[in-house]
Amino acid sequence: MTARPLRADARRNRQRLLEVAVRVLSQDGPDVPLEAVAREAGVGIGTLYRHFPTREALVDAAYQGELDRLCDCVDDLLATLAPAAALRAWMDRFFDYLATKRGMGPALRALVASGGNPFERSRQRLTTALATLLRAGGAAAELRVDVDPDDVLVALSGICLAAADRQDRDQAARLLDLFLAALRPAAAGEPRYGRRSQGTIG
Amino acid sequence: MTARPLRADARRNRQRLLEVAVRVLSQDGPDVPLEAVAREAGVGIGTLYRHFPTREALVDAAYQGELDRLCDCVDDLLATLAPAAALRAWMDRFFDYLATKRGMGPALRALVASGGNPFERSRQRLTTALATLLRAGGAAAELRVDVDPDDVLVALSGICLAAADRQDRDQAARLLDLFLAALRPAAAGEPRYGRRSQGTIG
DNA sequence: GATCGAAGTGGAGGAGCCTCCGCTTGATGC
DNA sequence: GCATCAAGCGGAGGCTCCTCCACTTCGATC
Incomplete structure (x- = not known):
């Protein structure tokens, strides 16, 4: 090893x-x-x-620095903003990170998809950053406590990548607002995410 | 023309x-x-x-039939399920539609991204299907009325594509549940999506 | 400082993508 | 029927991708 x-x-x-x-x-x-x-x-x-071995690996390595900066800014954000707002601000930065690298599409999708492989390090860092934000939000009762950071990463990256394709910053902002809404604490009695899905999949 | x-x-x-x-x-x-x-x-x-002219165009044309079926089932779903549940079930089908065609990745992203171009027809149909579901949900007060179906399409496709990369159906189901939560009516006083974003973009 | 195996190198080559343009053919008018 | 020519055809060619393996170089050892 x-x-x-x-x-x-x-x-x-x-x-x-x-x-x-x-x-x-x-x-x-x-x-x-x-x-x-x-x-x-x-x-x-x-x-x-x-x-x-792949174009993705090269891109990932080349932008390691930027990714580090993205992840490192979490503490700063939490120091100056309420948790939910900090998360929202971080989403913007994440969007920018992905958007400037658009066209490397497959590269970035691979990064997030990586099931325990060459991009493990990058994914790990992102998941950790999100976990920190979510934990803070949970403690402040501004965000749900029942979401898996890894789930959030996948959803967020999907949304950002799709929005980046559209080249419409306003839409991107709306989508991130919308997604943030999903992370707010559920109203009492509202169906919960995570336990037996409502869906017909499976 | x-x-x-x-x-x-x-x-x-x-x-x-x-x-x-x-x-x-x-x-x-x-x-x-x-x-x-x-x-x-x-x-x-x-x-x-x-x-x-592109692989995407071929794929799109080849699967026109399946896409039609996907869009046509909306009425059936609404006839047998409450609106939110119908939307959730439709999401599953949408996921399947995209997932079976995974690997045609760029093809499908192009489809949703298409800014008024060759896939307009497909995108239009999907947007209409979603609009119907959302309208029903709004009327029943089960879903927000302030979301743009096109926004939902972009977010949904992004999430599905990202989830499909992971090859994890359970996760996909969780993510769709999560996203559905974003579409529930906002609690009173909760920040709204759509008007001046909270984010720092722009 | 010579030897030698492991580590690393480089580029030829096979395969697919997509464009471009000279050739062929169906439709139309007589 | 025949002439005409836009519409349509096809495949050679230029480009990139990625693999594979004979060759070179490093550096550990004596």
Whole structure:
């Protein structure tokens, strides 16, 4: 499980690839041929693919920094806003994070979908960020306590990705407001999410 | 605006392509080479692309029938279930519709995203179906009256697509329950969706 | 500083995507 | 029937993706 450290040359190449990827992705958009990235980094395409087996893996690694910032701002938000408002503000940032990377669509969907695989780290961070927000909201009785942060992540990312396709910020804002409503404490007697679904699935 | 009718041979080819597409898509999965579809239909790849400029267009056309069935069942559902429950049941069907076509991911996202373009017909039908359900729910005071069916369609499709990636039906059901909660009438004094967003976007 | 196995490299090659444009054919008017 | 030509056809070609494996390089060991 503890992968031995990369050889020096490999580490160097990996680093170079990442630097080039960040630059090229933001310059030429999300559809740059990976061959171009490899060429620019002065390595063969094979090398790129060994370090980053899929385009998604490369994108994920390239934007690790931004994702970190996104997750790290949770504490700040909670320090300055009431929990529900903090969550709502965080949703906006999450939307921006996804939207600026739109076109890398499959990459991002894979990130959220990852069933315990290469993007585990990223997903884990996001889930943790959401968990913190939800917990604060629960403690303040502003949000439900019976939602799974991972569920929220999936729903939220789906909504954001779909909204990003529409290129309509107003709609995006409305959808996030709407989704936030789902996270408010249920009125007494109202059907609950989580125990035996109302649906006909299954 | 009134496109003149296709020439007889073109109509024939188009039809053949659709029949083959339905068969091949369900047989070999959503990633079949379009060249295979063309070959099987006995036409050149150029012909396929003229009739269906993108893979999405082909998929959409191929599943028009299923989509019709999905939209047509609304009345039945409303006849046998209370509006909110009918909506919930419809969500399940919508999920199935999208899920069986997963892997055609971009195709389906394009369908919902379509800003007045080739999939207009499909989107229109879905929006209408949702509008009917929402109106019934509003009339029965089971659902909000202040939601735009188009917003619901975008959010719903996003959630379904994301959930489908996870391959977890239980989660999908939970997410749909959760989303339904967002559509319940807001408690008095609760922030409303639709007017000036709480968010920082914009 | 020579040896050697493991780690890493790179690019050729097979496959699919989509465009483009010279060729074919159905519809229409005579 | 025949001429005409827009509508339609098809597949070669340029491009990207991703795999695969013979070759190179690192660095541990003596």
